[in-house]
Amino acid sequence: MAMTAVGQFSRPKLLAVLLVTYMVNYADRMTISVLGESIKRDLALSDAQVGMLGGTAFTILYVLVSFPVGRLVERHRRATIMWIAIGLWSTATVACGFARNFTELALCRAAVGVGEGAFIPAVLSLLSDYFPPNRRASAYSTIVLGLPLGGMIGAIVGGWVAARHGWHIAFMVIGAPGLLMALIVRQVVVEPPRGSSDGAAPAGNVPTIADVLRTLASKPAFLHLTLGGGLVQIVSYAIALFLFPYLTRNFGVNYAQAGLAVGLLNGASLTVGILGGGLLSDHLGSRDVRWYGWTPAIAMLMTFPVYLASLFQSSWLITTMLLFIPSAVASAFAPTIAATIQGLVPPTMRGTTAALNGAMSHVISLGLGSLLIGLVSDHFTRLSFAMATGGRDYAQCGTGSQPALATLCQQSSGQGLRWSLMALSAFLLWGSIHFLIASRSLRRDYGHGATQ
Numbered sequence: 001m002a003m004t005a006v007g008q009f010s011r012p013k014l015l016a017v018l019l020v021t022y023m024v025n026y027a028d029r030m031t032i033s034v035l036g037e038s039i040k041r042d043l044a045l046s047d048a049q050v051g052m053l054g055g056t057a058f059t060i061l062y063v064l065v066s067f068p069v070g071r072l073v074e075r076h077r078r079a080t081i082m083w084i085a086i087g088l089w090s091t092a093t094v095a096c097g098f099a100r101n102f103t104e105l106a107l108c109r110a111a112v113g114v115g116e117g118a119f120i121p122a123v124l125s126l127l128s129d130y131f132p133p134n135r136r137a138s139a140y141s142t143i144v145l146g147l148p149l150g151g152m153i154g155a156i157v158g159g160w161v162a163a164r165h166g167w168h169i170a171f172m173v174i175g176a177p178g179l180l181m182a183l184i185v186r187q188v189v190v191e192p193p194r195g196s197s198d199g200a201a202p203a204g205n206v207p208t209i210a211d212v213l214r215t216l217a218s219k220p221a222f223l224h225l226t227l228g229g230g231l232v233q234i235v236s237y238a239i240a241l242f243l244f245p246y247l248t249r250n251f252g253v254n255y256a257q258a259g260l261a262v263g264l265l266n267g268a269s270l271t272v273g274i275l276g277g278g279l280l281s282d283h284l285g286s287r288d289v290r291w292y293g294w295t296p297a298i299a300m301l302m303t304f305p306v307y308l309a310s311l312f313q314s315s316w317l318i319t320t321m322l323l324f325i326p327s328a329v330a331s332a333f334a335p336t337i338a339a340t341i342q343g344l345v346p347p348t349m350r351g352t353t354a355a356l357n358g359a360m361s362h363v364i365s366l367g368l369g370s371l372l373i374g375l376v377s378d379h380f381t382r383l384s385f386a387m388a389t390g391g392r393d394y395a396q397c398g399t400g401s402q403p404a405l406a407t408l409c410q411q412s413s414g415q416g417l418r419w420s421l422m423a424l425s426a427f428l429l430w431g432s433i434h435f436l437i438a439s440r441s442l443r444r445d446y447g448h449g450a451t452q
Contacts, residue, residue, distance in 0.1 A: 010190055011130055015142050017188055018123065021086060022146025024178040025119070027154030028093040028112060029058070030266070031174045033241045034159040034259045035167040037248060042167070043102055047245075047381070047417065051374025054241040055366030057106040062113035063359040063367070067209075069118040070355025074206045074348055078122040083186040085122070089115025090178025097171035117358070124354035128342045129192040134286050136339040141278025144335040145271055151240065152267025159259020194347050212345070212352045219344050219445040221438045225293070226357050228434030229337040230364030231427045232300055235307065236330035237365050238373050238424050239323055240266055242417060249414030251316035261320050269327035277332030278339075285340075289446050292340045293439025296333040300432035303329040304425060311422050330428070334361075344445050369427075373420055381416030388412060 032039075036050045045053075072081060092111035099105035124140070131139040154174055161170040207215075216222045244262045247253040253261070277295075284291035303326045310322035338357060345353045385394040388408055397409035 011139075014127075014130060014189065015139065017185060018127075018143040019146045019149075021082075021181050021185060022143050023150035023153065024086070024090065024146075024181050025116065026147040026150035027158075027174050028089055028150075028178060029116065030151045030240055031093070031154045031158040031171065032109070033151075034155045034244050034255075034262055035162055035170055036241070037245045037255070038162055038167045039105070040245075043105075045102060046374065047377040047413075047420075048371060048374035049102055050245075051241070051370040051372075051377075053102075053105060053109055055237065055370025056368075057109040058113040058116075059362045059367030060113065061110045062117035062362055065114050065117035066121060066355035066359045067352070070121045070352040071206075071209070073121045073125050073351025073355075077191050078126045078351075079185070079189040079191045081122040082119055082126070082189065083182045085115045085117075085119035086178055086185060087115075087182035088118070089113075090175050090182065093175030093178065094172050096175070097168040099168075117355075120358045121351045121354040124338060124342055125347075125351040126189075126192065127339075128347065128350050129194055133343045134282060136342060138278045138282045140335040140339040141274050144274050144278075147331075148267045148270030148274065151270065152263040155244075155259050155263030155266060159255060159263070163255050163259075206348055209352065212349045212356075215345055215349060216353065216356070220441045221293070221445040222341055222344055222353075222357070224434040224438035225337045225341055226360045227364070228296065228431040228438065229334055230361035230369075231431035231434065232296070232330045233334060233361060233365035234369035234372075234427045235326060235424050236334075237370060238421060239327045239330075241370060242373060242377075242421065243320075243323065246414070246417050246421065247316050247320070249410060249417060251319075253316055261316070265320055265324060265327060269324045270331050273328030273330075273332035274335055276328075277336050281333065281336040281340075289340075289442045290439040292336065293435045293437075293442055296336070297432040297435035297439070299329045299332065300428045300435070304428045307428065308422065308425050311418055326428070340442075373424065376423055377417045377420035379416070380419040381413050384415040384419075385409065385412035 032050075032054045036054060039045065039053070040047075040050050069081065069085075089112045092108050092115060095111065096105060096108040099108055123143075127139055127143075128136060158170045158174055161173050240262075243265065244258045247258045247261060248255065277299075281292055281295050284295060306322060307326035310319050310326070313319040313322065338354065341353060341357050342350050382394040385397070385408065386392060388411070394409070394412065396405065397412075
């Protein structure tokens, strides 16, 4: 393919298409955040099961698929892999609307993970051949702006549809637009020559997985950026997945108000965070690559007390406004980290590297993190109920509970979730440590000096 296929004109076009695709992506993934409370009551689920639907079920096949697809990305047209993946996760989201129990819903959510596990490595590899190293974080941050926009649309539209027609129909409505986007991506996305933005064509032979692992093992920045990103994303996903039930249980906010609050918070905070994080990191990183580690480390340390303070408020409006800061900061550097990691390896290793980074960060944040939030919430809920009732078992709570008992059940559930979210603040500090460690080797791991 001629180099003119990746010219200045095609770059904005690519970013626009991928921005909309990411909107569809995140709407499909995060609709569960506003439907979870309705699903919990309808199917009589625990918070741990809701956490599994929000992350664990999604992550299992995401991880299993990402590695073989990462290898395919090194050998085959990435644009083709992308449109097939979009069609797959969109079909799976629509299928969620036909689920009748927890098992069926979990299987459909797992299928969503298959599509997204195939999509991300292809996008990162493709994007790295459209943009040079010092513009990749900004470019990736631009398309990842589709996540907050999609999350906002998914929360508001999903909540509105669910309130009027139920959560089954909401899944179908949210999933359908992705099928159209799959066709658009198939028609318009141009496949660039590999290595075209790095100043040289890559070697013809595709490296083995062992070659990739040896290369990454020699670059400590990869491990610590991935671990740090996964840990702080636990907080980001906790806010996205559990703010809706937190507001309804602790403040009695109705579903329409909670859906609007979650949608606006996610939309505004992720937009500011992702765009600001990418621009700031590229600005500072162009002077010294160690800023790709220093910037998120400093940001996490600064946001820690704000996150804790937000959970001690008696007003849901103040709580939501304060959570804007940790939500923005915790999500700000995910695209920057992904783009930075692409610069650690040669072009022929980027698909596999992106798959490995995505798999590890998703296992930590969505796979383990979302389940942990639910388990801790269930534990604290039972503890809070026992303390309020002189040792009675929370299992007595149910749809047929007396009004006084039902009120205690609601209060205990809200308090348990509050304590669970407070415990998560430690992950901000833990993640910042890994970012600082990564900064120590970034200069060497990039293979050149302070600038790029």
